[in-house]
Amino acid sequence: MRLPVFLFCGLLLSLFAQRLSAQPIQTDRIQIVRDTFGVAHIFAPTDAEVAYGLAWANAEDGFATMQQLYLIAKGRAGRHQGVGGALYDFTRQAFHVPQLVQERYEKDQSPAFRRYVDGYVQGLNAYAATHPKEVLDKQLFPMTGADVLQGYVMATLQEQGLIGQVGRVFGAGFDTVRNQPANLPGRGSNGLALARKWSTDGQTTRLLINPHQPLSGTGSVYEVHLCSDEGLNVHGGLWHGSMNAGTFANEHLALMTTTNGLDFVDVYQLRVNPANARQYWFDGAWRELQPERIRVKTKIWKFLKINLKRTIYQSVYGPAFRTKTGLFALRCGGAMRIGIAEQLYRMNKARNFSEFKRAANQFPFENFVYADKSDTIFLVNNGLVPRRNPAYAWRATLPGDTSATLWTDFHAIDDLVWYLNPRAGYLYNTNNTAFRATDSTENRQPRHYPAYFGERHTVQNNRALRLERLMHESGPTLSDEAFRRLKYDVQLPPDSPSMAFLDDIAQLSESDYPDVADLIRQLRGWDRRCVAESEAAGSLLVLTWYFYSQKGLSNFSRLNRYDTDTYLSGLRFTKAYLNRHFRKPSVPMGELLRYRRGSVDLPLFGYPDVLAAVTPMPGKDGVFTPVQGDGFVMFVSFGPTGVSLETSQAYGNSNNPGSPHYTDQMNLYVQRRTKTMTLNRAEVMRKAVRTYAPGHRSGRVKSS
Template sequence: MARRWGARLGWGMLALVLISLIALMTWEPLMARPGIAPPARPYKVEITRDEFGVPHVHGKSDADVAFGIAWAHAEDDFFTLQDVVAMTRGRYGAIAGADGAKIDFAFHLLDARGTVDRHYAALPADVKALLDGYASGLNLYAARHPAEIKLARLFPVNGRDIAAGFALRQPFFFGLDRTIGALVEGKSVPLDPGPALDGRPLPDYRHGGGDIISTPTVRPAPLPIGEDGALAGSNAFAISPRRADDGITRLVSNSHQPWWGGVAWYEIVVQSDQGWHMAGALFPGMPFLALGHNETLGWTNTVNRPDLVDVYKLVLNGDGTKYRLDGSWRPLGRERVWLPVRFGPFVLPIPKEVWRSAHGPAIVNSRGAFAFRYGGIDSIASVGDYYHLNKARDFAEWQQIMARHPLPSTNFLYADRAGNIAYLYNAAFPKRKPGFDWRRVLPGDRSDLIWREAVAPDQIPHYLNPASGYLYNSNNTPFLAAGPGSDLDPSATSALLGVELDETNRSRRAGKLLAATNPIGRRELYAIKFDTGYERTGYVAWMLDAIAALDLRRTPDLAAGQKLLAQWDYTADGRGPADALAVMVLEEAMSRSYNHRPPPDPQFELAKAVHHLQRHFGRIDPPLGAVIRLRQGKVDLPMDGGGDTLRAATSWIKTSPDGRLPIKHGDSFVMMIEWPKGGAVSSQSIQPFGAATTRPASPHYADQAPLFVAHRFKPVHFTPADIAAHAVSRETVTAP
């Protein structure tokens, strides 16, 4: 009898375990909020692909074109688009595990869905039609390709889902992840007072910046949904026809983004019968172009890092359920959310708490309760503004759209057919009350410190047609952008804006080369864009001087590296014997300088680079191109450039068995745009891989790579006649 009951109990326990395992493998799709399709309407679009597989999307209406953008992008990279859709539904952890769960936590913490629900109805009708058209294109592709879907019940999606992606991702381009990461981990809030302008000391790089308790020695890992500040990124150049030798207005877009993933560029050309005609690039999940040109004007972006985040220390009551504001106690909003986190075949439900106060999202940690506000909080207005910028016809119209609702962040460099060039240090700057140190944690019991408005556009640093005839930005201060005699005076800008004062090696090189080059024609601009030089100042000088001062007599291998670096010619063109060693040694110093963290140990960085090169190459002076590589499938090509050169090879995959360092972030989508006087716009572009970055079977998986490594461009086919002359394939896609 006992044996029978023991056997029954054993089988019962086994059944319980099996049921539990099945539940962990299947619960998430069943519990997920079901998707809702947009209102049904017919869509029809023609997609023509050129010799490089770039889609040219034509439709009767703008909504048709948005539908076609989604379809074409899904043909080339449905894998990544699904990740972005999962982010907009708070389900990315079910795909990407713990890393995805961080984004899902941010989705709930920032109330991305609530922001959309509060403001979606106020979006213009044409914007909502565009969002629904894009969602319909994704839904149709998913319905026709069910075998490619990697998460059940992810589709259908609608315009609100697409808008939620903007509410979630935009704040991370100006570093909100740093604040969230520090607060979640119970660390001090990282502050960025910023290094001084060139020629003055750099206290924040050398000694670290202050914060509420202590300077964190390790930056919290960034959420992988914005441009990672640790990697730096992006150059932009605008050249007036009066500075050129041929009367041509030029704009160079040179964004530095990851080469795969949710913020990798996708090139496209669009045209509707409603007047939308633009060439350029967009991110996964965008139903319009983020940068590029139409017939009359164009713009590009670089990441800027103004102080757009304010943190408040809340005063809680005894049981932590209320916070004090203006002498009264208010309920502290609290919500339990369940994050799906994949571990192998299982998806575990992990509970997390999110809090909210009148200030904004709040986090409770071992140090107390902290709320924060950020530029663009509780707004999706930028969705419509970006779309309308695509259709602007002249500078006055473009400027009016930019002034309507400041986009949360990013610099804009502009040029047009009329010969205008402009630079706007754009951001949704909070209108802060004077008299407080807004770079430190603020008292959370005063409502007068909860700002509600953005600073007026005319108070934000900007340039229009400077006397120098050029403008540039390489993630540096806006007070160095137009050359001697044309740069803005920093004292004319309010310190309450928190405008960065940083310089990068790229900005130092760009400023030096542009000022010394006259005229600046196409050839000269190409040379500047692909420059691989370093200036011997800032972190470059500090690191090399520190290595030169080391006593390495007892470590002959490091002494040999020290001697080789002393002979370096300060370029990363791949021609000098010290290029590989120098680029590797400077990588960590560049990252820490950019992020205002204490410098690395110079001997450790030297040893790390020397030992890596010796182990994998048998020498410390291999050619740079043998070390840093462009790799995509079977394509394996040598690269040049460094982490902070105008030819950016910013960061590498360091786990390659052969010790080579494949680039994962740097020069990405590059576009040269030209308006000849009285003539039609023309442009050239290039990407590291091709149009179909996650389709190994596609001929466009890496077909642009040989051009990219050779500093060459391909043509952009913009007019209907040019598109027709270079058409390789055509398809018509309709719905329903």
């Protein structure tokens, strides 16, 4: 689509004004302090200077990974990531993300946050300019603040499910009910807040931060400490290429986020004029569809790229797409806001619950599990949920001919499902239903909330069932040691609905099926612990995660019960797989599931839906390696002496194979240990391995 001249000029003027407003950063005022594990602690007088240091340090540790997000932000993902990336590029154009950000950049961002963004962009561009051989696409740099915020908008559209819905345009269309499972296998996180009453000293409030992210590449976690003289002092994890910690602790409070099942995207079928395909019926009159031609370039094989072209139509609801089954429009609140980055910045700097909640109001997605030094614990089933007409079934395809289905406003945080300081003294979420978050006597009831929120009150995964049981068994107190054991727990609960098929396998007759009798006996006698030594756990991994999931049968949020033929096919496949790759019919999980990176190769434990979560994929040699799971673990304690932090990270804090920090945290995780971190600057400096300013030659050390 060609932009009108006045709009093109306006974009140029906006970009020019934005660059003029940036104050050059004095890099000699910035200290990047590396500790024993290579984690960057960034100190500077101002937030903007810290942001510069963050961009530089993150680029040193994972510039190629950061650029994957920027390719999406600038609409160039298809050129490098293939058809999957082209889907992001298509969505970005269809929902006018660049125009949205440019239009609202000055209006919606505070001056303080614009300075922060400016500092980050300067650091990013400086690194790219001085390391040109590391740049993946010459059109990526220089980046602007608007470019970075486009990345946040695109991440929002992914998390709200819009990217997936757009992807369905290229499939069968939107004629079926959109009842997507809220708890996808292998995707999720654990958050647990414990009030003081649960500590052995009666004085310590604790929070478990445990996002289950990809262990490498886009979406993997980068650990960092940011500290300025303007009140920023936060330690936590962020996505490579983002400006703010998404899961974090500061001196006052801490936050964990988990994916939820709220309904953020609506699909409308438009009634097209039989006499004029460019018109649709709305509120008693024909309206004109505004056609737009979208072209995205995508890589299909090595260096071969082609143009993909598609015409869409802008309607009162949003972009509309022609499919074989009709014309359908999509509407999503995440495509209307750009404030998520500043909300995270404000939450990172919040000093108490009131400030945090004010910043968190109408955050676009995710559950929040929160704890602070005042012994406040809080959980909210959060998201940018539209105020909808309750007369309609919003999970289904909606009529696109009436303003009764056209929403324009969103619910505030107080309207959502939330809990504050329950008497039980604990709150948790493992991507399960928000209607089970604490003791059963205090859980919220679905009847008190609109059905169109979309939160399913029946979704209770294995992790949630196990955590509930552990809390009941542990109460009314939980030692620090027990708190850690809980996080690394690998027990599948006996009442697990998604493991119900194991009971069926146990009933199979060994004499009727002698070829798999040994596997039947093994699974029947298994204690359902996914430890490295367990051969039954190894067999289960092949049976479920490879055989059943490859056939589309394994859904961890539903009752898994199949017919006898399916069970036998899976058992025979499992036995053949183990014999083919390992030359024996049974293999311990630690031999089958390995923690591999570089030259490190360690036995691993876990399963996609236990508290020590791991989502594996098999290699050519038959060995499974994790691709997602415990990407970051952080234990936060607010006690009489302040805040204490214990962390571990997948692999290490660097994505560069030549770095000593590429694999130096793998043993920590396998041994269920953590490293001690601190927000205290003097303590950081006392243990510093290297201190330098951005741009300083890496072989030299700048004194503190």
